[in-house]
Structures are given as C-alpha cells and as structure tokens.
Amino acid sequence: MKDLRVIVVGAGIGGLSSALALAMDGHQVTVLEGVKEFLEVGAGIRVPPNSSRLSRSWGVDFSKIKKEKAGGIRFLDWTGKVIKDVPYDDLEAKYGAPYYFIHRADLINLLAETASQRKNITLKMNSRVKDYDFETPAVMLASGERLTADLIICADGIKSAVRNTINGTPVEPQDTGDVAYRVLVPAEPLLNDPETRHLFDNAWAMHWLGPEAHAVGYPLRGGELYNIIIDITHATDVGKPIGDEEWRSQADNTELVKRFADWCAPVRKLCGLTGSYLKWKLADFDHLQRWVHPSGKVAILGDACHPMMPYMAQGAAQATEDAATLQAALREYDDLHEALKAYERQRLPRATHVAKNTRILQSWWHLYDGAEKDRRDELMQHDNLDNPMFWANSQRRDWLFGHDALRLQTEDELRPPSLAPTPAKGSGVYNGEITDTDLRRKFRAMRQLN
Numbered sequence: 001m002k003d004l005r006v007i008v009v010g011a012g013i014g015g016l017s018s019a020l021a022l023a024m025d026g027h028q029v030t031v032l033e034g035v036k037e038f039l040e041v042g043a044g045i046r047v048p049p050n051s052s053r054l055s056r057s058w059g060v061d062f063s064k065i066k067k068e069k070a071g072g073i074r075f076l077d078w079t080g081k082v083i084k085d086v087p088y089d090d091l092e093a094k095y096g097a098p099y100y101f102i103h104r105a106d107l108i109n110l111l112a113e114t115a116s117q118r119k120n121i122t123l124k125m126n127s128r129v130k131d132y133d134f135e136t137p138a139v140m141l142a143s144g145e146r147l148t149a150d151l152i153i154c155a156d157g158i159k160s161a162v163r164n165t166i167n168g169t170p171v172e173p174q175d176t177g178d179v180a181y182r183v184l185v186p187a188e189p190l191l192n193d194p195e196t197r198h199l200f201d202n203a204w205a206m207h208w209l210g211p212e213a214h215a216v217g218y219p220l221r222g223g224e225l226y227n228i229i230i231d232i233t234h235a236t237d238v239g240k241p242i243g244d245e246e247w248r249s250q251a252d253n254t255e256l257v258k259r260f261a262d263w264c265a266p267v268r269k270l271c272g273l274t275g276s277y278l279k280w281k282l283a284d285f286d287h288l289q290r291w292v293h294p295s296g297k298v299a300i301l302g303d304a305c306h307p308m309m310p311y312m313a314q315g316a317a318q319a320t321e322d323a324a325t326l327q328a329a330l331r332e333y334d335d336l337h338e339a340l341k342a343y344e345r346q347r348l349p350r351a352t353h354v355a356k357n358t359r360i361l362q363s364w365w366h367l368y369d370g371a372e373k374d375r376r377d378e379l380m381q382h383d384n385l386d387n388p389m390f391w392a393n394s395q396r397r398d399w400l401f402g403h404d405a406l407r408l409q410t411e412d413e414l415r416p417p418s419l420a421p422t423p424a425k426g427s428g429v430y431n432g433e434i435t436d437t438d439l440r441r442k443f444r445a446m447r448q449l450n
Contacts, residue, residue, distance in 0.1 A: 001330045001339060002026060007139060007149040009129050011038075013045075014302030014319030015155035016111035020058035021327040023118045030147065031121065032139070034128035038112060042104030043182040044220050044227030046070070046205070049401045051317035053097030054324045057406065060114050065106045066221040070099040071202035073391055075380065077373075078210025080264030084380040086391050095401045101203060101218045101227070103184075107316075132162060137297040151336060152298045153326070155319070158283060160304035166293045173283035176309055177430050178362065179237050180280045181230040181256060185273040187223055195265045199226060205313075207365075208267050211439055212236040212429050213259065214365045215267050216310075228270050229310060231282065232259060233366060233429060236439060238446040242281050251279045258446050282309050287352040291344040296337025299344070301326070306351035311361040312390065314400070318351050324405035332408055346408060353416045354400070357390055360420050363428050364388045368437070372427035388420045396420075 004027040008015045011033035019029045047055075052062065072087040092098045115121045131140040138148040154162045164170045190196040199206060205218045212233040220227050234241065239255035256271035284307050292299045302319030326343045333339035367373040380389050387393045390400070396417045403409075426433055434440075 005149045010155035017323035032127040045104045046313040047100040049095035049097040051320040068101040068203040158307040178282045183228045236443040292340040309358040311358040321405040
C-alpha cells in the first residue's frame with residue numbers, strides 16, 4: 001500500500017517509531033502531540049535487541065546520545081547474595097543488535113530529531129486531539145482545527161481516549177497491587193564508595209529480590225547517572241498510600257530509607273541518595289478484544305492497547321514492535337482494513353503473552369524467605385521451561401529478542417513458549433494468599449506514624 005496520509009496521535013516512543021516506520025515507505029505522516037515541548041522527564045529505559053534493531057532500520061543513530069550497552073542481568077536476594085547471572089556477551093552477535101540502557105528523555109529526543117530529518121513527517125506540538133471521526137477518518141483538535149487522513153494511529157498511552165470505543169466495551173486500567181518509585185542519582189558518590197562502585201562495572205542490570213519488594217538498578221549516560229526502579233506492594237509501602245482515585249503522589253526518600261533499612265548496603269545507600277520524587281501505582285488491564293476500529297481506518301498502538309508492568313522491561317520495546325508490524329502489514333496488503341487486521345492478529349497475542357509474564361515475575365520476585373524462595377533460587381539455575389526468570393531460559397529469550405517484527409509471521413512462528421510456573425499456592429503475596437505477616441504489621445505501624 002502506497003502514499004497514505006497518516007495521522008499519529010501521541011509523540012511517545014510508539015508514536016514516533018510509527019512515524020519513522022511509515023515515512024520510510026513513503027507515507028505522509030503527521031504526528032500530533034498535546035504538550036508544547038518535550039521536557040527532561042522520566043528515568044531510565046531499557047532498549048533490547050528486538051527494539052534497537054528496528055529503530056536502527058529506520059535510521060535512528062544511537063551513537064548520537066550517551067548510553068550504556070548492557071552487560072547482562074544479575075539477580076540477587078535482599079541480603080546481597082547473588083542468585084543468578086545472565087550475561088549478555090553474545091546478544092548482539094546472536095540477535096543482530098545491542099541491548100542499551102538509555103534515559104527516556106534522550107531516546108524521545110533522538111526519535112524526534114530523526115523524524116525532523118524526514119520531509120514526509122510533520123510533528124505538531126501543542127496539538128491536543130479533542131474528538132475523532134472514525135469513518136472519514138479525521139481528528140478535531142482543541143484549537144478547532146480539523147485534520148483528515150487515510151489512516152489514524154492512536155498511540156496516546158494508558159489513558160487513551162479511544163481505547164474503549166475501538167475495543168467495543170470499556171476496559172479501565174487496574175491496580176496491580178504495587179507502587180513504583182523511579183529515581184535517578186548522580187554517579188559520583190556511588191563511584192567513591194567501595195560498597196557501590198561495582199554497580200558501574202560492565203553495566204549490569206542489578207535485580208535485588210526480597211519480601212514484597214524489589215529494586216532494579218543500572219547506569220545511564222555513559223556512567224554519569226544511576227537509575228533505580230523500586231517496586232513495593234501496597235501492604236508494605238511505608239509512605240502515605242496513594243488515593244483510590246489517584247495514580248501517583250509525592251514522596252521523599254524517608255519512605256525508602258525506612259522500608260529498606262534491613263536490606264544489603266547497596267540498596268540502603270541508593271535509597272539514602274534519593275531526594276523528593278513521585279511514586280506511581282503500577283497498572284495494566286486484561287487484553288483487548290480488538291485493536292482496530294470497525295471502520296477499518298483507525299487503530300491503537302503501544303500502551304494504549306497493552307500497558308505492562310516494568311518487570312519484563314518490554315513496554316517500549318513492544319510499542320516499537322507494533323510500529324514495525326504495522327509497517328509490514330501495510331507493505332503486504334493492498335486493502336487498508338485487511339492490513340490493520342493483520343497487524344492486530346500478529347501483535348495482540350504476542351503483547352498479551354509478554355504482559356502475562358510480567359505478572360509471573362511479579363509473583364516470584366516478591367516471595368518471603370522460606371522453602372518456596374529457596375525452590376525459586378534453585379529453578380533459576382537451570383536452562384529449561386521451569387525456570388521462572390524469563391531471560392535465563394534460552395528458548396524464551398530467543399522468542400523475545402530474536403523476533404523479526406518487520407516480517408509478518410506464520411502462526412507457528414508466533415506461537416510462544418509455555419508460560420513459566422507460578423509459586424506454590426499459599427506462598428505468594430497477592431490475591432489474598434498471605435493475609436498478614438510480622439513484616440506487614442511492622443511496615444503498617446511505620447506508615448501509621450507518618
């Protein structure tokens with residue numbers, strides 16, 4: 001299919017990737033973004049091979065920004081004991097692209113800069129979409145301007161204004177039981193401390209797993225910053241609870257210092273270096289029934305249709321895959337509706353499978369010390385489908401990192417490996433399996449004193 005006029009709503013990673021992919025095939029793309037300018041917001045983001053390979057094919061030059069090439073994943077328990085190393089030495093050779101750690105703002109700016117160099121991409125900032133005409137199709141901006149196109153791609157995030165209409169029934173984001181703290185700290189104090197300087201060695205993603213919480217850390221911007229993501233269950237978060245109608249609130253480092261006072265030195269020190277920041281409820285939702293409007297002219301992409309918890313570090317990567325598969329479908333089909341349905345058939349089951357794995361990891365990472373935690377640590381040592389750590393099984397890792405989203409796959413090629421098992425009944429910390437513990441009572445008392 002050639003010479004389409006495309007409107008992309010949202011200039012996030014998925015929206016800008018879609019613009020680059022479609023512009024490469026000669027389509028005329030207009031990207032609409034509601035904010036006036038891109039701000040220096042966000043924290044680190046992981047760009048795995050199944051994503052970086054696609055971006056590079058669209059002319060994105062990662063050499064223009066500061067970044068780290070991931071050395072691997074290290075899993076530790078909350079005391080600092082190493083459970084399992086998953087090195088990434090052969091990743092680029094095996095999957096044709098590197099695995100990067102990048103500041104989200106740097107990635108957005110790089111994508112926007114690349115888009116600005118394409119004559120058939122127009123990026124319109126301060127252009128908030130107020131209404132949709134799905135049949136024409138067209139959008140009405142808050143300014144009163146009406147824009148028409150052949151195809152509209154809605155990449156407007158987890159709070160998408162069109163998701164329910166496209167799906168046919170309401171699907172609202174649901175609380176997953178965790179809150180997330182995302183923090184950036186300067187590298188200097190960590191590099192000067194013998195207990196933390198190793199965090200910059202070979203740019204490993206460190207995963208500390210413990211009772212009802214975990215912390216993930218990795219360096220950014222060529223080692224100038226250290227990125228920390230901390231997830232905690234609502235039951236053991238010592239800060240002021242986020243209100244039922246809220247998705248984020250203000251926090252400070254006293255919450256984390258209290259919560260992780262008994263953890264290993266690197267985690268304690270990372271918590272102590274943080275200042276004031278926001279914390280979020282982590283949300284997702286059950287998979288949608290459809291990603292394409294019945295008109296056959298409007299589709300959704302990225303977090304608008306498959307928001308994910310951060311456990312797989314695949315949210316942005318899956319949005320990038322969406323863009324590539326949309327490009328492939330439009331190349332393959334002459335009928336727009338058929339192309340969009342092919343895009344949906346290819347992407348919906350894969351994104352859903354990835355999202356399911358985030359829930360499985362959530363259940364394993366937050367176990368209390370005991371028999372099931374010990375069983376988890378043993379399962380992690382074996383490269384088989386009983387291993388609950390997705391990347392520590394070569395079959396699952398190949399399915400994830402080796403996927404070629406630029407080519408429409410056969411049904412057999414799309415079929416994923418089986419899901420990993422979940423913790424034994426009664427050992428998990430979600431769905432009412434553990435009603436109360438000494439640890440929960442301890443942290444609840446701390447929270448009540450705030």
